[in-house]
Amino acid sequence: MTDLKQTSLIRTMRPIHLMTALAMYLVGAGLARYLGARMDLSALGLGLSWLLCLLLGAFLLGDYFKISFETPVLPAKYTVPPSEDQKESPQSNLRLFGALALFSSAGVLTILMELRGGITPAVGVVLLACFSFTTLVVAPGLKLKYSGIDEFVITICLVIFPPALSFYMLYGEFHHFLSLGISPFFPLHLALILTLRLRSYPEDCRADRKTLMVRLGWVRGIFLHNLLVLSAFLLFGAAMLFGLPQRIVGPVFLTLLPAGVLIRIYSGLEHGTPVRWPLIIFLALVVFFLPLYLIAFTAWVF
Numbered sequence: 001m002t003d004l005k006q007t008s009l010i011r012t013m014r015p016i017h018l019m020t021a022l023a024m025y026l027v028g029a030g031l032a033r034y035l036g037a038r039m040d041l042s043a044l045g046l047g048l049s050w051l052l053c054l055l056l057g058a059f060l061l062g063d064y065f066k067i068s069f070e071t072p073v074l075p076a077k078y079t080v081p082p083s084e085d086q087k088e089s090p091q092s093n094l095r096l097f098g099a100l101a102l103f104s105s106a107g108v109l110t111i112l113m114e115l116r117g118g119i120t121p122a123v124g125v126v127l128l129a130c131f132s133f134t135t136l137v138v139a140p141g142l143k144l145k146y147s148g149i150d151e152f153v154i155t156i157c158l159v160i161f162p163p164a165l166s167f168y169m170l171y172g173e174f175h176h177f178l179s180l181g182i183s184p185f186f187p188l189h190l191a192l193i194l195t196l197r198l199r200s201y202p203e204d205c206r207a208d209r210k211t212l213m214v215r216l217g218w219v220r221g222i223f224l225h226n227l228l229v230l231s232a233f234l235l236f237g238a239a240m241l242f243g244l245p246q247r248i249v250g251p252v253f254l255t256l257l258p259a260g261v262l263i264r265i266y267s268g269l270e271h272g273t274p275v276r277w278p279l280i281i282f283l284a285l286v287v288f289f290l291p292l293y294l295i296a297f298t299a300w301v302f
Contacts (some may be wrong), residue, residue: 028165032170038170043113043116130157181244
């Protein structure tokens with residue numbers, strides 16, 4: 001029972017997606033630091049706390065309405081559909097109260113940021129857009145989930161808004177380094193989501209969940225995944241051509257080897273190669289998080 005509760009807690013927190021938002025937030029702050037912005041740690045802490053409260057609140061609210069913000073990265077054997085009694089259980093009500101408490105905390109943090117003078121027009125736009133897009137995914141009645149575009153909205157929430165928030169809080173205005181530094185992670189994260197969708201593909205088909213992978217079909221979905229991974233590295237190369245320093249972008253090309261292995265494995269699935277999910281999930285996480293770590297590290301160190 002204890003193991004089941006721990007698993008449920010991990011599924012609710014979705015550590016992979018929280019880690020994505022945190023790492024992207026650090027990338028934005030690192031790029032601002034590289035450009036000479038003063039490191040205001042209190043502003044960074046407030047922004048990060050606001051972001052985590054928003055995401056955790058959205059996770060809990062989505063679980064309460066049975067509209068999951070995003071698939072937890074856990075083995076499928078832990079996925080147990082809720083019964084009718086569980087839907088109205090005290091634990092379910094606890095999710096609702098937890099979500100409301102976290103959203104209230106985000107509101108208080110917004111007031112604190114305003115009192116510090118940290119909400120510039122650019123920061124205000126990012127805060128509003130991040131809140132709007134995040135709640136759109138889990139809002140009941142909008143039917144955004146399984147619409148075929150929720151994967152794109154989730155990627156925007158986790159990959160675009162966090163670095164934009166930290167960058168604008170420190171640097172104060174737009175710089176092309178921001179778009180050059182974070183744009184390759186959009187296709188990489190979308191490819192990671194497609195991997196998660198492929199793992200749940202049989203279950204999604206049986207439940208008639210119209211995910212992007214189901215709408216495309218697994219063969220075309222795999223082709224899109226490989227295309228997204230390759231396009232990400234092309235964007236990294238283009239970023240260097242357009243001025244992003246090589247010492248920041250260059251190390252990410254170390255990820256080409258695991259990316260090539262993952263593409264080869266996926267290409268073999270069409271010819272009946274056995275599916276090794278632990279290896280595929282591991283490589284998918286490496287292909288996304290290793291470039292993310294390398295850019296965050298080089299932006300903060302150099």
